[in-house]
Amino acid sequence: MTLYADSEYPVRAEIDRAHAAxxxxxxxxxxxxxxxxxxxxxxxxxxxxYEAGVQEKHDGAGPESDVELPGAxxxxxxxxxxxxxxxxxxxxxxxxxxGLSDEExxxxxxxxxxxxxxxxFARGIGVPLxxxxxxxxxxxxxxxxxxxRKELAWVPTVxxxxxxxxxxxxxxxxxxxxxxxxxxxxxxxxxxxxxxLEEAQYLPMKNIMVKDYQHHEGFSRSQVELxxxxxxxxxxxxx
Amino acid sequence: xIDPSQDSGVPGGKEILAFADAAIGPxxxxxxxxxADLAGALGPKAVSAASAVAATFTKNDRLANGTGIxxxxxxxxxxxxxxxxxxxxxxxxxxxxxxxxxxxx
Numbered sequence: 001m002t003l004y005a006d007s008e009y010p011v012r013a014e015i016d017r018a019h020a021a022x023x024x025x026x027x028x029x030x031x032x033x034x035x036x037x038x039x040x041x042x043x044x045x046x047x048x049x050y051e052a053g054v055q056e057k058h059d060g061a062g063p064e065s066d067v068e069l070p071g072a073x074x075x076x077x078x079x080x081x082x083x084x085x086x087x088x089x090x091x092x093x094x095x096x097x098x099g100l101s102d103e104e105x106x107x108x109x110x111x112x113x114x115x116x117x118x119x120x121f122a123r124g125i126g127v128p129l130x131x132x133x134x135x136x137x138x139x140x141x142x143x144x145x146x147x148x149r150k151e152l153a154w155v156p157t158v159x160x161x162x163x164x165x166x167x168x169x170x171x172x173x174x175x176x177x178x179x180x181x182x183x184x185x186x187x188x189x190x191x192x193x194x195x196x197l198e199e200a201q202y203l204p205m206k207n208i209m210v211k212d213y214q215h216h217e218g219f220s221r222s223q224v225e226l227x228x229x230x231x232x233x234x235x236x237x238x239x
Numbered sequence: 240x241i242d243p244s245q246d247s248g249v250p251g252g253k254e255i256l257a258f259a260d261a262a263i264g265p266x267x268x269x270x271x272x273x274x275a276d277l278a279g280a281l282g283p284k285a286v287s288a289a290s291a292v293a294a295t296f297t298k299n300d301r302l303a304n305g306t307g308i309x310x311x312x313x314x315x316x317x318x319x320x321x322x323x324x325x326x327x328x329x330x331x332x333x334x335x336x337x338x339x340x341x342x343x344x
Contacts (some may be wrong), residue, residue, distance in 0.1 A: 009278070009286040053265035084304045086331060092307060109305040117298035124262045124290025126274055152339050154307035179308035180299055197298060201291035216288035218281065222249045224292050230243065230259040231296040236330040239303035239310050 009125045012216070014200040019118050019130070022193055026111070027133035031143060031187045032104045035135035040067040041077055041111045042132050046119070048078040055119055055129060062132030072098020073108060080112050085236035092154045102155050103144055103186055110190030117197055145171065148186050158185035180239060181205070202228070254280040255289060262293045309336040315343040 003020040004011040026042055029035045043065050049055035069077070076095040080087050095105055122129050147167045148156040158164050160176050171188045172181075181198075184190040199205060202224070203215040212221055232239075243256040254277045261270035278286050302308075315336060322328050328337075328344055337344045 007287070009283045009290075011287050012291070015287075015291055054263065056267060080301050080305050084301045087301075087304045088331060089307055089335075092305075106306070109302065113298040113301040113305070116301060117294045120262060120297045121290045121294035123270070124258075124274070124293055125287050126271070152309045153335075178311050180303055183302045183306040183308050194298065194302065198295060202295040216284070216291070218284045219288035220250075223251065223255055223281075223285075224288070226247055226249050226252060227255050227259045227289050227292045228296045230256050231263060231293050232300055233327075234260065234263060235297075235300035235304070236332060237296075237300035237303050238327060238330045238332040238336060239299075239308060 003130060004122075004125065004127060007125045007127050011125065012200065015121070018196050018200045019121070022114060022197070023118065023130055024133055025193070026115075027136045029136075029138040029140045030107055030111075031141050031189050032101070032107045034140055035138065036065065036067045037069070038107075038111060039132055039135050040065045040069050041073070041108055042115050044069060044074055044077045045081045045112050045115050046129065046132075048081045049116070049119065052082040054082065055123060058128045060131055061129055063134045070099055072100055073104075076100075076105070077108060077112055080109065081116055085234075089154060106155050106184055106186045107190055110184045110187060110194060114190075114193060114197060117201075121201070144186065145188060153179060153183060155183070156186050157182045158188075175205075251277065251281040251285065258286075258289050259293055262290065263297060304332050307335045309339045312340060312343070315340055319343060 002016045004016050026038050027035055030038050033041070046055060046061065050057045072095050076091055079091055092105070096102070100108070119129050145158050145167045147164050148158050151157050151159060158168050158171055160172070161168050161174070171185060171191060181191070181195060184194055195205070203213060207213040214220055216224065243260065246252065247256065249255065254273070258273040258277045261273040274286055277289060327333070333344065
């Protein structure tokens, strides 16, 4: 049984596998948030998207939550989920002054970004949102890369090699990683999961500079970049 | 990409752009039409491919705008003219690159 067995449109097996695993992993404790908190973040994303009319609510979206997120967290989750174009440094600073640590903030950005990604995919192929799982027991693992520091982003990041040393090598591998990949590196698990979606849905990073590399059967690189550019233009993403 | 009324020159470009707009917009009937049009123009696999790419950049835009990352310097150096021509420097989020690399804007 695959996650998207009800899709009228064929879904690549690696996308199906990645989404199934990542949705299920939301039921586990994360690095800074417990499982119930992470699922509460996911539910807040979906509620905000339902209210904004960019997702459709349906029965079977998963169990309800009794976790109340802090106001600062709810506000930044809702803002980033539905209106990334005007999310700004003040939004970040409000979240921080509202009590979120940088580590918690980065983990939440990762969950918001990955869930909106998987939900946009589901809506794109015309299937209902996949159900969220029930929380599993356990404690957040904690742990921050010692080498993470303030570079040019708002949040601390793990520097590229050679500055990042062995920790950077363990997280990124040998190659140079642009900021878009390193943005979540303060929470390496979020970094890894984001890259997994990137490579399944867009293209393997090792091929990014190969102009005519084709990742999707019947969909050329120029067609890929057209839709990528349009989505980023709508979201006013300068990066 | 900035003005979807322009011909992109890409096969199925009109259908791809309509699908991109609808995939992240609130008009569900428009999305259903755009999906059918895209499948008609490029085949059913194009619908899951386009959904996957739109979804990826939905993620990446939130990562970039949510963490305040600047663009990479080589990318800025190579895109100066086209950014000016397309008005991309006017995006709110350009400020995070302008702050660090004012000479490249």
